[in-house]
Each structure stands twice: as structure tokens, then as C-alpha cells.
Amino acid sequence: MRDRITAFLVLLPSLAAVAIFVYGFIGQNLWVSLTDWGKNPAQALALRPELHFVGLENYLELFTGFVDVRFRQSVVNLIFFTLFFMGGSLGLGLLLAMALDRGPKGEGFFRTVFLFPMALSFVVTGTIWRWLLQPQGGVNVLPTLFGLPPFHFPWLTTRQQTWVFDWNQLPFYTALAVGLTLLYVAWKAHREGERKRLFWSLLSSGVLLVWAFTLGRTTHLLPYPEPHGFSLALVGVILAAVWQMSGYTMALYLAGLRGIPVEVLEAAKVDGASEWQTYRHVILPLLAPITLSAMIVLGHIALKIFDLIFAMAGLDYAPTDVPAIYMYLLAFRGNQFAKGAAIGILLLLLVALVVIPYLVSQLRKEVRR
Amino acid sequence: MGRFFLHAFLLLATLFFLLPVYLVILTALKEPAKITLDTVWHWPEPVYWESFHIAWEAFRPKFQNSVVLALSATALSALVGALNGYVLAKWPFRGSNLLFALMLFGMFIPYQSILIPLFQFVKAIGLYGTLWGLILVHVVYGIPIVTLIFKNYYSEIPDELVEAARIDGAGFFGIFRHVILPLSAPAFVVVAIWQFTQIWNEFLFAVTLTRPESQPITVALAQLAGGEAVKWNLPMAGAILAALPTLLVYIFLGRYFLRGLLAGSVKG
Numbered sequence: 023m024r025d026r027i028t029a030f031l032v033l034l035p036s037l038a039a040v041a042i043f044v045y046g047f048i049g050q051n052l053w054v055s056l057t058d059w060g061k062n063p064a065q066a067l068a069l070r071p072e073l074h075f076v077g078l079e080n081y082l083e084l085f086t087g088f089v090d091v092r093f094r095q096s097v098v099n100l101i102f103f104t105l106f107f108m109g110g111s112l113g114l115g116l117l118l119a120m121a122l123d124r125g126p127k128g129e130g131f132f133r134t135v136f137l138f139p140m141a142l143s144f145v146v147t148g149t150i151w152r153w154l155l156q157p158q159g160g161v162n163v164l165p166t167l168f169g170l171p172p173f174h175f176p177w178l179t180t181r182q183q184t185w186v187f188d189w190n191q192l193p194f195y196t197a198l199a200v201g202l203t204l205l206y207v208a209w210k211a212h213r214e215g216e217r218k219r220l221f222w223s224l225l226s227s228g229v230l231l232v233w234a235f236t237l238g239r240t241t242h243l244l245p246y247p248e249p250h251g252f253s254l255a256l257v258g259v260i261l262a263a264v265w266q267m268s269g270y271t272m273a274l275y276l277a278g279l280r281g282i283p284v285e286v287l288e289a290a291k292v293d294g295a296s297e298w299q300t301y302r303h304v305i306l307p308l309l310a311p312i313t314l315s316a317m318i319v320l321g322h323i324a325l326k327i328f329d330l331i332f333a334m335a336g337l338d339y340a341p342t343d344v345p346a347i348y349m350y351l352l353a354f355r356g357n358q359f360a361k362g363a364a365i366g367i368l369l370l371l372l373v374a375l376v377v378i379p380y381l382v383s384q385l386r387k388e389v390r391r
Numbered sequence: 392m393g394r395f396f397l398h399a400f401l402l403l404a405t406l407f408f409l410l411p412v413y414l415v416i417l418t419a420l421k422e423p424a425k426i427t428l429d430t431v432w433h434w435p436e437p438v439y440w441e442s443f444h445i446a447w448e449a450f451r452p453k454f455q456n457s458v459v460l461a462l463s464a465t466a467l468s469a470l471v472g473a474l475n476g477y478v479l480a481k482w483p484f485r486g487s488n489l490l491f492a493l494m495l496f497g498m499f500i501p502y503q504s505i506l507i508p509l510f511q512f513v514k515a516i517g518l519y520g521t522l523w524g525l526i527l528v529h530v531v532y533g534i535p536i537v538t539l540i541f542k543n544y545y546s547e548i549p550d551e552l553v554e555a556a557r558i559d560g561a562g563f564f565g566i567f568r569h570v571i572l573p574l575s576a577p578a579f580v581v582v583a584i585w586q587f588t589q590i591w592n593e594f595l596f597a598v599t600l601t602r603p604e605s606q607p608i609t610v611a612l613a614q615l616a617g618g619e620a621v622k623w624n625l626p627m628a629g630a631i632l633a634a635l636p637t638l639l640v641y642i643f644l645g646r647y648f649l650r651g652l653l654a655g656s657v658k659g
Contacts, residue, residue: 143592
């Protein structure tokens with residue numbers, strides 16, 4: 023009995039620390055995000071600032087306020103960064119793993135080379151790529167070594183945007199995207215004969231799509247059009263991030279490929295499947311769980327990306343802005359603590375959206391086992 | 392034909408991964424006056440080692456901060472993790488699984504969501520701008536991952552070993568000291584490597600909670616490279632210095648490095 027109490031007492035400091043530093047701080051941050059801390063410059067840096075409850079005002083301002091246009095562009099940037107970073111790292115990682123799976127000479131060497139950027143910090147990677155992506159140097163003059171004309175893409179310094187859309191159409195596009203995703207879920211449920219899932223996904227998809235095409239088109243967040251788009255300055259950031267992380271997806275995929283039983287591949291061969299068909303119908307489906315885990319990890323990294331952009335473009339450069347950068351800028355340079363806290367909460371919600379379904383599915387799998 | 396494409400692809404990929412490294416070394420070895428954009432890829436003539444000397448002089452205090460920070464935070468958090476893992480794996484009590492799950496949640500949060508209260512807290516207890524504040528923060532937010540690794544590892548140790556020691560009259564710490572600890576080396580290696588690389592490379596906490604005299608090298612490097620007037624040989628030499636410790640760990644302990652990577656890949 024005495025030992026059991028000792029055991030509990032040993033664990034207690036850690037429990038208390040997590041309770042305060044994780045749960046307590048999230049609660050406090052939520053509270054701060056609902057106050058006016060930072061609105062009054064005299065109060066901003068006071069030791070015991072006088073805070074007033076303002077409800078969701080900070081959140082509303084971020085999405086619809088005149089001054090926070092930078093936040094909205096940072097959200098758009100984050101979406102594009104996440105998509106391309108995930109796609110790039112998964113694609114390149116898979117290709118590298120497939121190449122290494124064929125057992126080329128010097129496999130160990132290649133593996134080490136592809137994986138080493140993982141050991142670097144995002145700050146080091148960012149510093150390196152900032153230099154590589156100088157508009158008149160680095161990557162752009164590389165072709166001249168072979169007598170070719172240099173590239174002229176201005177990388178980080180461009181302010182150009184493509185795929186520009188009006189922020190007011192965001193509710194419409196969001197409803198459309200989620201509705202179509204749910205429609206796909208419904209289709210899969212139909213094929214797997216899961217009636218309950220089919221019903222609910224079909225219903226919610228229908229509601230969303232109907233809303234999107236009726237009210238959604240006329241719902242305006244702002245009284246004026248506000249263009250946002252894919253900021254091309256992010257291309258360089260994405261390149262650097264893929265350089266750093268694709269070795270990691272390669273390691274995951276390679277482990278997965280090596281884990282596929284030889285009999286399965288033999289069977290496919292006996293059935294007369296071509297190499298392409300084997301990949302398409304046998305190997306890739308078997309790698310799907312790995313893709314999902316990798317997507318979670320990469321998505322998690324992407325949503326809170328901060329150091330890479332800090333090192334590549336600094337805090338004050340709007341074209342490469344993401345919410346984590348804007349949050350830091352607001353809170354620790356502008357003393358707008360309440361609004362910064364609101365962005366922190368939004369990031370937490372985003373990450374929860376990605377991680378919680380994954381954890382639940384993992385848990386279910388373990389229970390089934 | 393297939394072999395040809397395979398090797399061509401591998402060669403291209405190798406260039407993609409190694410050309411940046413080549414350029415970093417090249418630039419670090421150039422005389423500042425000779426760094427011009429159109430000759431970036433030319434080998435330095437003559438090789439200029441001075442950059443490393445200057446960078447080392449400039450970065451030495453920060454490098455030392457990083458060493459103290461990473462080593463002490465790693466040691467502390469490995470100790471905490473071993474004890475936590477031991478309790479959770481071998482002395483479970485009612486509700487301990489739930490508490491463990493609640494603890495793991497701390498791994499997944501984006502630290503932006505606690506940064507402002509954390510900043511206030513560290514300031515309030517008088518540790519703002521000190522290395523100790525940063526060490527404390529790293530140990531605390533490392534608890535979930537290190538506990539997870541040690542708990543998983545200790546779950547593999549048969550309970551009979553613990554039982555036998557108990558019958559022989561050993562207590563909680565006696566069993567830990569004489570039965571568990573001697574078997575723990577692999578877990579300690581994985582945790583130490585994981586925490587060391589994480590803490591050495593960390594930036595967000597460091598930039599928020601330190602003053603210039605307590606900055607680790609990541610913050611100093613980001614600020615040096617951010618200044619426009621600076622010549623690029625220094626940031627490049629600095630980047631090499633900042634990368635060297637974790638790179639050495641990767642090269643010499645790569646196997647364990649990968650294991651930690653796969654174990655703790657969803658850490659915040």
C-alpha cells in the first residue's frame with residue numbers, strides 16, 4: 023500500500039504540471055481571447071491589466087473587421103501551404119520510397135541523404151533556402167552553369183497572387199467543399215452497405231449544398247469585395263518545407279512497402295497484373311493507412327508552421343504570412359494580446375479537427391484488436 | 392530502361408537534397424567581398440576559413456546556451472519520463488489510464504494556443520529571459536512524449552520480474568533502481584536523442600521567452616539572417632554551427648533517431 027501511494031506521489035507533479043500548463047493555460051487563453059486586452063494601449067503592458075469581457079468580438083473582427091485583412095490572407099496562405107506541402111511531401115516521399123524499394127546499389131547512402139534534413143531545425147532550413155532563393159542568385163542562376171539562360175522567378179520577393187477569389191464567397195466555397203466531401207463519404211458508405219452512415223452523410227451533404235446554392239451565395243462577410251488568393255511567394259516556402267519533410271514520408275512509406283508480404287505481390291503477378299496495375303490496385307491501397315498517418319503528422323506541422331517562415335521571410339512580410347506568424351506579431355510586437363489569443367484558439371480548433379478523428383479511429387482499431 | 396530511369400531519378404533526387412548543402416559550404420568558405428549573386432556556385436578561390444572563426448566568436452555564447460539548455464532539459468525530462476512510465480506501466484491505479492490519455496493530449500496542441508498565458512506565467516515567476524525558464528518549459532511540454540515512450544517500453548518488461556522483486560522485499564524505488572533501470576538503456580537513448588534534437592531545434596518558445604543573453608542559437612541565427620545588411624558567409628557558417636550537433640547525432644545514432652521519429656511523430 024505504501025508503495026502505491028509513493029507511485030501516485032511520483033506521478034503527481036507531472037499531472038499537476040500538465041493540468042496547469044496545458045489545460046489551465048488553454049482555459050486562460052480562451053478567457054483572454056474573449057476580453058479587450060490590448061485595445062487600450064495604457065492597459066496592454068500593465069502588470070495586472072484591467073480586462074473587460076467582450077464576447078466573440080475578437081473573432082468577429084478577425085473574420086470581418088476592416089483592419090484584419092492580413093489575418094484573412096494568412097488563413098488563405100495557410101490553406102494553400104498545407105495542401106501543397108502535404109501533397110509535395112507525400113508524392114516525393116512515395117516516389118523516393120518506391121525507388122529505394124527496388125534495392126538500387128547504395129541504398130543506405132540514398133536513405134541517409136534523403137532523410138538528413140529531418141535532423142535540421144526549420145530555422146536552419148529557412149536560412150539556407152532564403153539564400154538559395156535570392157532572385158538573382160542561387161537556384162535561379164543554376165542553369166547558367168550548363169550554359170542555359172537563368173530563371174527569372176522572383177521566389178520570396180514576389181507579391182503576385184493567383185486563383186484570386188472574393189473573401190465574401192468563402193461561406194459558399196466552404197459549404198461546397200464540405201458538402202462534396204460528405205457526398206463522397208455517402209457514396210463510400212453506400213458501396214460498403216453502411217446504411218446509417220449513408221443516411222446521415224447524405225442528409226448533411228444535401229443540407230449544405232442546398233444552403234450553399236441558395237443563401238450561401240448571398241451571405242456576405244464584408245460590405246465590400248476583398249480579393250484573396252494563392253500568394254506565389256509561398257512557392258519557395260513550400261519547396262523548403264518539402265525538402266525538409268519528404269525524407270520522413272519516405273521512411274514511413276519504405277517501412278510500409280517492406281512490410282507487404284511477398285505472397286501478395288506474387289499473387290498479383292500470377293493473376294497477370296502489370297506493374298502499374300499492381301501499384302494501383304494492390305500496393306497503394308495497402309499503403310493507405312500510412313498515407314493517413316503521414317497526412318496527420320504533416321497537417322499538424324503545416325497548421326502551426328512558424329519558424330520556417332520567420333527564418334525565410336521574417337515577421338513583417340505579408341505575402342508569406344500565416345496565422346501563427348500573425349498571432350506572434352499581434353501579441354508580442356503589437357501587444358494585442360486578446361486578438362493573438364483568439365488566433366491561438368482558432369489554431370487549436372483546426373488542429374483538433376485534424377487530430378481528434380484520427381485518434382478516435384486509432385483507438386477503435388485498438389479496441390477491435 | 393527501367394534501371395536507367397531509376398538511377399536518373401535517384402541522381403536528381405540526390406542533387407535536390409545535397410545541392411543546398413553544397414551551396415551553404417561554398418558560401419561559408421567565401422570572402423565576403425567575393426560573394427556575388429552571379430558567381431554563387433563558383434568554388435571559392437582562395438578558401439576563406441575566417442567566416443567560421445567570426446561566426447564562432449559571434450555565436451559562441453548562444454551555442455553555449457543551446458548546449459546547457461538541450462542537455463539539462465533532456466536529462467531532466469528523461470528522468471521524469473522514466474519515473475512516469477514506470478508508475479503507469481507497473482503501478483497502475485484506478486483512473487491512471489484516463490489520466491495518461493489526458494496527459495497525451497498535451498502532445499497535440501499547437502503551442503500558439505498556450506503561448507500568451509505561458510509568457511505571463513514565466514514572467515510572473517521571474518524566469519522570463521532566463522535559461523531556467525526555457526528549461527522548465529521544455530521539460531513540462533516534453534512530459535507527454537517522454538512518458539509515452541517509457542510507458543510503452545516498460546509495458547514490454549514482464550510483470551513477473553517486478554513481482555519477484557517485491558516478494559524479495561524491494562520497495563517502489565528499490566525495484567526501479569535494481570530491476571527497471573538496468574533494463575532501460577534503449578528507452579533512454581531514444582528519449583535522449585528525440586528530446587535533444589527537438590529542444591536544440593526549437594524556436595517558438597525560445598524567441599518568446601528569452602532575452603539576448605539567454606538566446607539559444609536558433610534565435611540568434613534567425614535574427615542574423617533576417618538582417619538585410621549582413622554578408623551571407625556569416626549566416627551560412629552560423630547555419631552549419633547550428634546544425635552540427637543534431638546532424639552528428641543523426642549520422643552516428645541514426646537508427647535510434649528514426650525510432651524516436653516514428654514514436655513521437657505527432658508531437659507539437
